[in-house]
Amino acid sequence: MSENKMKDVTYRSPDERLAEKKSKYTPKSIFLNGVLFENPALRLVLGTCPLLAVTISAKSSLFMGLAVIFVLTASEAIISLLRNVIPNKVRIPAFITIIATFVTIVQMIISAYFPALNESLGIYIPLIVVNCILLARAETFASKQKVLPSILDGLSMGTGFTLALLLMGSIREILGCGTFFDMQLPLFGSVIEPMMFFMMPPGGFFVFGICICLVQILMKKQEKHSSSSQGTSPCGTSSANDCLSCAGCNLCKGKEE
Amino acid sequence: MKLQVSHSPHVRDKATTQSIMRDVVIALLPATFAGWYYFGIRAVLITLVSVVSCVGFEYLCRRVMKRNNTISDLSAVVTGLLLAMNLPVSLPLYMVVVGAAFAIVVVKQMFGGIGNNFVNPAIAARIFLVICFPKAMTSWVVRAGAWYSLKSVDAVSSATPLTQFQGADAPSMWDLFIGNTAGCIGEVCILALLIGAAYLFVRHVIQPWIPLAYLGTFLIVVFFFGKANVFHFSGNLATLDGWQVLFHECCYMLLSGGLVLGAFFMATDYVTSPLTVKGKLLFGLGCGILTFLIRYYSNMAEGVSFSILLMNILTPHIDDWTMGKPFGEVKENVKA
Numbered sequence: 052m053s054e055n056k057m058k059d060v061t062y063r064s065p066d067e068r069l070a071e072k073k074s075k076y077t078p079k080s081i082f083l084n085g086v087l088f089e090n091p092a093l094r095l096v097l098g099t100c101p102l103l104a105v106t107i108s109a110k111s112s113l114f115m116g117l118a119v120i121f122v123l124t125a126s127e128a129i130i131s132l133l134r135n136v137i138p139n140k141v142r143i144p145a146f147i148t149i150i151a152t153f154v155t156i157v158q159m160i161i162s163a164y165f166p167a168l169n170e171s172l173g174i175y176i177p178l179i180v181v182n183c184i185l186l187a188r189a190e191t192f193a194s195k196q197k198v199l200p201s202i203l204d205g206l207s208m209g210t211g212f213t214l215a216l217l218l219m220g221s222i223r224e225i226l227g228c229g230t231f232f233d234m235q236l237p238l239f240g241s242v243i244e245p246m247m248f249f250m251m252p253p254g255g256f257f258v259f260g261i262c263i264c265l266v267q268i269l270m271k272k273q274e275k276h277s278s279s280s281q282g283t284s285p286c287g288t289s290s291a292n293d294c295l296s297c298a299g300c301n302l303c304k305g306k307e308e
Numbered sequence: 309m310k311l312q313v314s315h316s317p318h319v320r321d322k323a324t325t326q327s328i329m330r331d332v333v334i335a336l337l338p339a340t341f342a343g344w345y346y347f348g349i350r351a352v353l354i355t356l357v358s359v360v361s362c363v364g365f366e367y368l369c370r371r372v373m374k375r376n377n378t379i380s381d382l383s384a385v386v387t388g389l390l391l392a393m394n395l396p397v398s399l400p401l402y403m404v405v406v407g408a409a410f411a412i413v414v415v416k417q418m419f420g421g422i423g424n425n426f427v428n429p430a431i432a433a434r435i436f437l438v439i440c441f442p443k444a445m446t447s448w449v450v451r452a453g454a455w456y457s458l459k460s461v462d463a464v465s466s467a468t469p470l471t472q473f474q475g476a477d478a479p480s481m482w483d484l485f486i487g488n489t490a491g492c493i494g495e496v497c498i499l500a501l502l503i504g505a506a507y508l509f510v511r512h513v514i515q516p517w518i519p520l521a522y523l524g525t526f527l528i529v530v531f532f533f534g535k536a537n538v539f540h541f542s543g544n545l546a547t548l549d550g551w552q553v554l555f556h557e558c559c560y561m562l563l564s565g566g567l568v569l570g571a572f573f574m575a576t577d578y579v580t581s582p583l584t585v586k587g588k589l590l591f592g593l594g595c596g597i598l599t600f601l602i603r604y605y606s607n608m609a610e611g612v613s614f615s616i617l618l619m620n621i622l623t624p625h626i627d628d629w630t631m632g633k634p635f636g637e638v639k640e641n642v643k644a
Contacts, residue, residue, distance in 0.1 A: 243402065246440035253439070257414075 076200055085207025092215035093266040097183040101175045102216060103255040109232050111171050112220030116213025118161070118172075122153040122179055123212075124205030127193040131201035134194045146189040151180045184212060215262065222258050223249045325422065328578075329382035331513045335504035336389050336573065342487050342497030347397040347449075351493045355392040357401050361408035362388030369417040383422045387411050390430035393494020393569060394613070395437070398449050403441055407433040427620040428577045431570075431613045438613075448490035481556075484563040495566040505572040514576040517585055521592025522571040522599075523562065529600040530561050567599065570612035580620040587623075587630040594619045 076084075091097045098119075105115045126149050130137075137145045158176050162169045169176070179185065188208055193201040225231055227249030229239025239245060248254045344351045366384035370377045378384075391407055411433035416425045438445045479489045487497030494501075508514045534557050561567075575581060575595055582591050595615045602611025619626075 244400075244441055244444065246406075247442060248436060248440040251439065 076196070076204075078200075078203055081200060081203050082207040085204060085209075086211040086214065087266075088270075089208075090211040090215060090266065091184040091187075091208055092212050093263050094270075095184075095187070096263070097187055098212060099259070101178060101182065102219065103252065103259060105172065105175055106216055106220040106223050106255060106258070107227070107250050108171075108224045108230075109217060109220040111168070112216035113213065114161075114165075114168055115172060115175060116209070116216045118157050118176060119179060119182070119184070119212050120206065120209030122150065122157060123185055123188060123209040124202055125153045126150045126185060127188055127201040127205035128198055130189045130193040131196060131198045137194075142194065143186070143190075146186060146194075147180065150185050150189070154179045184208065219255075219258050219262055222262075223254060227254060325381040325383065328513055329386050331508065331511050332386050332573070333382060333389060335507045335513070336386070336393065336494070338500035338503045339494045339497055339569070340389065340393060342500040343393065343397075343493035346487055346496055347493055351392075351397045353401070354395055354397065354399065354404055354493060355389065357404045358392035358395070358408055359385055359388030361405045362391065362412050365409055365412035366417070369413055370421070373417065375421065378422055381422060384412060387416070387429045387433075390428075390494075390573065391433050394430060394434040394492050394566065396445060396448055396491075397493055398447055399437075399441075399444055403437060403444060406440070407437045410436045423579055425579055427617050428574055428580050431574055431617050431620070434613050435617060481559055481563065484560070489564070491564075492566060492569075495569045498563050498568050501568045501572060505568075508572070508576075514572070515585075515588065517588035518575050518581055518592045518595075519571040521589045522575055522595045523567070523592075525593045525596025526567065526599055527558055527562060529597060530558050533600070534558070534561070534604070561603070565603075565610045566612045570616055571595070574613075575616050575619070577620075580623055582623055582626045582630065584627070584630045584632060587626045590626050590630065591619050591623065594622065 085091075087094075089095055092099075092102050101115055101119075106112045126146075129149050130146055133145075133149075154177060157179070158169075161172070161176060188204060192204045196204070221231065225236065225239075226246050229236055229243070229245040246254075249258065340355060344355070362384045363379050366379050367377060370379075388408060391411055392404070395404060395407070411429035415427060415429040415432045416422065419425050483489055485498050487500070489496055505514075505519070509516060531554065534554075571592075575592065582588050595612075598615030598618055599611045602608060602614055608614075
């Protein structure tokens with residue numbers, strides 16, 4: 052069952068999505084979902100603002116990602132605990148309040164212990180409050196699931212976001228500055244001049260598009276691979292026996308054999 | 309008499325993509341040769357690297373994307389040639405390759421290959437390079453040593469005529485016309501560019517609407533709103549000197565920079581310019597005004613590539629706006 056759920060389907064109706072969310076998740080499926088199949092940055096295209104602004108260096112991307120992992124995990128845990136207490140009508144303000152609490156904690160810690168980092172991340176730490184990823188996960192996952200799956204979801208979604216940030220930050224820093232985590236790379240500077248373009252907003256959009264494109268290619272390959280190895284038929288059954296048993300549907304007609 | 313009934317199109321033309329692109333290459337050759345003459349053997353090297361890498365990237369891209377190969381239609385050669393003409397001669401060669409990769413892979417093939425690019429690949433690549441390597445892309449040289457000198461170090465670095473305009477060392481009008489100035493490889497020799505453009509007109513490869521509208525608009529705007537504009541001299545327009553200064557500025561602005569190259573060879577790109585005559589005039593108008601605005605009011609000396617790029621992006625909207633009405637169509641009265 053879960054294997055079928057994991058499969059990348061580009062479009063699902065809201066009802067289907069809801070049913071999917073309500074159905075049981077396995078830890079593996081939650082993790083893969085967060086990191087790859089529903090990667091918040093590159094598949095759901097959420098949280099684009101910090102993504103484009105922060106990824107001018109790998110270091111600030113990494114720390115931004117860590118901050119998001121912390122806030123996401125903690126707020127999802129609390130929201131999941133309170134999911135039966137929060138009245139449905141005011142759930143969004145309640146979620147935001149919880150999220151804002153953790154963002155404030157992160158902000159205070161960073162400004163106390165890493166003032167340089169606070170300088171470079173600037174406004175984007177407080178802006179985590181309105182980051183779509185957090186609200187989306189609170190609304191679609193944490194408010195419907197138990198605590199442990201919610202924590203796992205927060206961790207995996209945060210990891211997915213961090214990986215995407217790190218990928219983009221690395222590309223932009225290497226090409227745009229010739230450094231990686233502030234280390235001067237060989238060749239760059241002496242032979243190859245760093246390309247200013249990648250440090251600028253258009254470069255951010257450019258790298259973002261290329262990354263989305265690459266992940267999409269990966270997904271297509273994966274889909275092809277899984278469908279050829281399992282031999283899934285259009286109606287979702289996986290073996291010849293299943294096909295015989297579902298004689299009622301005509302999805303497979305003409306495709307069999 | 310026998311009547312034949314057949315479907316349209318009834319009139320066919322022998323022109324193919326390949327033949328048109330061949331004509332464009334031929335038309336670009338005079339200016340390229342002039343560039344080689346003025347800038348020496350390094351200009352040849354840059355042109356070769358640009359063309360070879362454009363064709364190479366086109367081939368590789370089509371191979372990787374598993375599409376039929378289109379290098380034989382010569383469009384990649386045109387892109388490579390145009391790109392080389394838009395580069396300063398002192399540019400390091402790997403930057404040329406980067407530009408070619410951006411033009412072919414990103415602008416052309418990622419959007420579906422020839423006919424589907426949303427902006428002119430050569431212009432986009434030039435702007436990409438300007439943004440990436442602002443210093444290398446704006447260091448101009450005039451050749452000082454023998455024509456076979458390979459190193460750009462031999463050359464004397466100089467400002468492009470556009471930045472020299474105010475100074476006393478501005479080149480003469482004749483030097484501007486035959487190309488004895490600093491600038492990109494292909495943009496300096498106006499004479500050779502005009503010969504190429506005339507060839508394109510004779511062969512009916514391009515229509516005159518876009519260049520006319522572009523240059524005309526630009527001239528008019530400079531005439532009325534340039535530094536030495538009509539209003540500026542309203543006090544002493546009776547004197548000949550006032551008119552002379554005004555005339556000088558108009559001609560100078562027309563002949564310097566990449567305006568002629570852009571107006572005749574880049575703005576007229578089929579894929580990225582409007583289809584109708586009205587649309588083409590509008591396109592040229594926009595290009596002219598934007599070029600003026602960027603040249604006079606921005607911190608960049610040259611605005612031709614940016615203005616063409618911007619109008620390229622607006623082209624689908626201009627096409628929507630100037631769409632012809634089918635013959636015999638009755639407009640439905642919506643309000644009634």
